[in-house]
Amino acid sequence: MSKTTPPVPAPAPPLAHKVQNIAAQSVLRGALLLPYETRVRLVGWLVQTVLAPLSGWNKRVRANLDLVAPEMSEAEKHRISARVANNVGRTLIEIYSGDAFLDRVRDAPQSGPGIEAINEAKKQGRPIVLLTAHIGNYDAVRGAFAQAGHEMAALYKPMRNTGFNDHYVEAVEQIASPVYPTTSRGIASLISHLKKGGTIGIVGDIGSTKAPLLTFFGQPAHTPVSAAEWALKYDALLVPIYGLRQPDGLTFRIFADTPIPHGEPEKMMQTYNDSVEAITRAHMDQWFWIHKRWKRPGRATAKP
Structure with a gap:
């Protein structure tokens, strides 16, 4: 009789992923205990003031704006960076808000x-x-x-x-x-x-x-x-x-x-x-400028 080969277990997730997930779930679950409008404002603020600076998002937003809008003032780039991060945070907790979010978009x-x-x-x-x-x-x-x-x-x-x-x-x-x-x-x-x-x-x-x-x-x-x-x-x-x-x-x-x-x-x-x-x-402050959307000049040529 041939022996059945047991399935190879999936590798354990890296410790960093575990820590990140625990931290994210703690924030999300805690926020969901709050009234809808409060939680949306809070998570937007947390992403803007904590996550965006730590993750390097602000630098990426500024780099993207430097590339496509070099004439923009530094003050405006700073404003957009803050607003973009805030919008990302609001979007995340809205997605987790289920029926409360659906009520906002229904009409x-x-x-x-x-x-x-x-x-x-x-x-x-x-x-x-x-x-x-x-x-x-x-x-x-x-x-x-x-x-x-x-x-x-x-x-x-x-x-x-x-x-x-x-x-x-x-x-x-x-x-x-x-x-x-x-x-x-x-x-x-x-x-x-x-x-x-x-x-x-x-x-x-x-x-x-x-x-x-x-x-x-x-x-x-x-x-x-x-x-x-x-x-x-x-x-x-x-x-x-x-x-x-x-x-x-x-x-x-x-x-x-x-x-x-x-x-x-x-x-x-x-x-x-x-x-x-x-x-x-x-709506410059609503697009996710945190993305790596462009090939940098000199590395590739765009189609006309």
Whole structure:
């Protein structure tokens, strides 16, 4: 008789990951005991005053602004750095707030030329790709449209800290489900949902060295073209859409830009980059400038 080889146990997470996860859970669980508005303000303040300086986010924000807006004053760069970190903190605890967050986005005002097209596509049962960005709270769109009757599915990128990733995914699923990891199986499940006439939410302003170089704020930026390719293959409506934070810092409005015409995938995604740039220029302190979005000059050449 052949012996069955026992499964190889998963390696234990690094001690640093354990410590990070315990610290994060302590803050999040403690904040969730507070009234909604208090917790959102508190976690925004904590990220702004503690995490952002320690993690180097402020330096990264300043470096990105130096690259794409060298004419900006130092005082304005400092203001944006603080506001960006605060918005990241608010976004995180909002995602963990489940029903309380959904209450805030359920009746969020919607505007822009893409709203009518989305509603019409839904009536026709046509697949829809909602292409959002890291601005305001990107999950405001998903939460609002799921509550409006869209069969929403989305992707998430698994985090290296598996302990944190587990409870983060649980929180994301409370806003709208299903969500799939960016693995081959997860992407296949997402595409299957789209093929059936569903709506998917994609965050497109991420860098990947495997993606073509397009331009963003006039600088070379790797931009995945998967969303455009899926829209072409399954005749899906492709709409840039954003959940923008209102001046009160607690509520949102949803803006859907002009649907992107079908064509060459890289041209379609350049149109998306241009849309994100325009909405970011109007709300400079809401885009996640903490990302490594650009190839630095001299290392690569952008497509015209």
